[in-house]
Amino acid sequence: MTNTQVTLVQIDNYGPWTVTPEPRREADLQTLQSRLYADISQFVGNRGGYTFFTRFDNIIAVTNGLSMDDHELLQESVGNRYPVTLSLGVATGTTPVQALADATALVQEAGSAQDKSRRECLDGRTIDDGHRTTDDVQIAHFDVIDATGNYTDELNAFDTFIEIEQGYAELMRHMRHAHDSLSFFVGGDNIIVACPDLTEGDYEDAIHHVEDAVDVELQVGVGHGENAHDAGFDAKHALETCRADGTRVELEWE
Structure with missing residues (x-):
């Protein structure tokens, strides 16, 4: 918990x-x-x-x-x-x-x-x-799949910003109301979410919800730890697995 x-x-x-x-x-x-x-x-x-x-x-x-x-x-x-x-x-x-x-x-x-x-x-x-326990904090690190190829290298900077922000806004609302989570845009195409105990299926539902709502494709790595740094660093490693393997959701502890 x-x-x-x-x-x-x-x-x-x-x-x-x-x-x-x-x-x-x-x-x-x-x-x-x-x-x-x-x-x-x-x-x-x-x-x-x-x-x-x-x-x-x-x-x-x-x-x-x-x-x-x-x-x-x-x-x-x-x-x-x-x-x-x-x-x-x-x-x-x-x-x-x-x-x-x-x-x-x-x-x-x-x-x-x-x-x-x-x-x-x-x-x-x-x-x-x-x-304190190693399960206290769960951090999810989302980013946009191929944001550079789909947006940065194709659109002007402001239109790219609009597309990324639409994805963030939809994810933020969904995670807040469906999962009591707090989502924060942290620059580029990255969103960090402080979550309760969520499952792989919960994250799959979230990325599909955003894709259906605003046509922005996300991937996510998830970690947990005693503090935000530990959980977030695990989430970064899990996200790298997504990027390397082409998966959409990776939980670092599995």
Whole structure:
């Protein structure tokens, strides 16, 4: 059984800050967001986690292996180096969606995202080391079959982007509603999904659903581990097997 630990990272009072005392330059805001995401991703990644930018002002991370002290250190580090602060909600669950819902509720209960009095809230719980297992995290790594030949080398860059994003959007909706999973576009033609315990048949259904809905062909490698890095690295190896053998679904542990 999976036991995913999820952290919601929310920038405190970010919307009002971007227009106070007057609207800030968009290029500066985009630069701040990308640098902040990169720093959070590196901090979490150095401890075995995965971080996903989602909307940049709300960032989702799979943080199995990180303690509450680690989360507090992240807040302190960002607060020392950026003109914004972070509130964090941390929760665990047998499905990533449930863990995220609980983490989100903790942040929302602390105050609105645009409440100027809410700063650096931290609440939740992590998985004790004694209760961690190699089945806690299941990561699926999808990509588009021959994206270069079918899209990159045939269409202009924006039309290629549309095709890839359509595949991502359809997969994201399907995995969320059918399997309580969280899917994230991570660049190129790659999608990483934090999943509960799913079967090979579940993944086959997902790729066929996307193909039928938007005519984008996917393949997927799946791994599991104590943390997102371990599970994700196994998923990468499984995906390489798909590419080498022409298969559509590979589970690294089988």
